[in-house]
Amino acid sequence: MRVWHFTSESVSEGHPDKVCDYISDSILDAYLERDPLSRVACEALCKGDTVVLAGEITSEAEVDHEAVVRRAVADIGYTDASEPFNAEGLRLLQFISKQAAEIAQGVDPRKNVSGEQGAGDQGIMFGYATDETPELMPLPIMLAHRLARTLAQDRHEGRCAWLRPDAKTQVTVLYEAGEPKEVTDVVVSTQHASGTSQDEIRQYVIESLAPRALDRWFHPRIRFSVNPTGSFVQGGPSVDCGVTGRKIIVDTYGGMGRHGGGAFSGKDPSKVDRSGAYFCRWLARQLIKEGLARRVEIQVAYMIGVARPVSVKVETFGTGDDEAAAEFVSRFDFRPAAIIERLDLLRPIYRQTTNYGHFGKPWLTWEE
Secondary structure (H helix, E strand, O other): OOEEEEEEEEEOOOOHHHHHHHHHHHHHHHHHHHOOOOEEEEEEEEEOOEEEEEEEEEOOOOOOHHHHHHHHHHHHOOOOOOOOOOOOOOEEEEEEEOOOHHHHHHHOOOOOOOOOOOEOOOEEEEEEEEOOOOOOOOHHHHHHHHHHHHHHHHHHOOOOOOEEEEEEEEEEEEEEOOEEEEEEEEEEEEEEOOOOOHHHHHHHHHHHHHHHHHHHHOOOOOEEEEOOOOOOOOOHHHOOOEEOOOOHHHHOOOOOOOOOOOOOOOEOOOOHHHHHHHHHHHHHHHHHHOOOOOEEEEEEEEOEOOOOOOEEEEEOOOOOOHHHHHHHHOOOOOOHHHHHHHHOOOOOOHHHOOOOOOOOOOOOHHHO
16 A cells, blocks of 8 residues: 555553553662662552562562552652552552572573573564654654653643543554655543543643644644543543553554564563563664665564574565665674673663653663
8 A cells, every 4th residue: 555544552651551560660670770680570460559569580689679669659640649549558469489490590591501591481572663753663653652751741740730640642644655744643541630621631632732742743634532531530550450561562663563472561681572672673773774774673583591593584674675684683693691781781771661662762772
């Protein structure tokens, strides 16, 4: 098709699933700050007044999980004591064990028969890049993220006193011959204080939020849907259930690029679900910057306990030289230890990745 529409969504940091992602990455950072070699696989569930932590953690560090969870929830903005889910009033249930010994012997180079750090699990990871935006990201997901992020900034800064933490955004872009031409539709659903009129919310979204977030892509012909159900007072984990790892398309390319299925949050970089996907994104960016393609996707596959990947595939979608791109990618080391060293991943940097996409942020090493 020469003409088509493509839609991507984003969610705010107060969305229940993102609350859990942020809790998981906050636990991870707390361990890495004290012990960079910590092995962490931490997932969270939140509902009502309860947060459940579950997973496997092996570390020399000692971390007060309850303090980390309460601080993370307060950072997001769930501090209203009249709501079931609030930082001071929540209760925490924990189901944490150590990493299984059979996995550890594959990941730890001192125990691995090869003497190398192997992949922590089997799996496939993808990296994607396109030259349609300065961030080398698909336009629909970047604009959806900007809307959600700007909503959160306005709430934190007190620009709109009626804004509450839970929100979703969605952007539809018209493409012609593979190039984005204009934004056609925008959906914004934002939690708000009781008594706020729909006219006030709609006016804020169309006249204030959208022009700032969409920037040059804003125009008067955009069709807006604002809080389509008519009211969004009840929100967040007080009324909805959140789980770590349920927003993997929001975290990556908004559906424009493929996803291997493994979530990122709560996992230390020995888990190739995370580090492998970050590295493939970094390599996809290099291919664009080298002029070898205008749009590219890289797939890598691993088996548990083995350092070198099972396969690596490069696809340029007819926008470049597949053979030249594959030859370029073949120069790089895909072993987990090499990825961790190249991208400097043994640091407490993961809370800053949780919200509004793991890609397209220039301060992250895989985006440099």
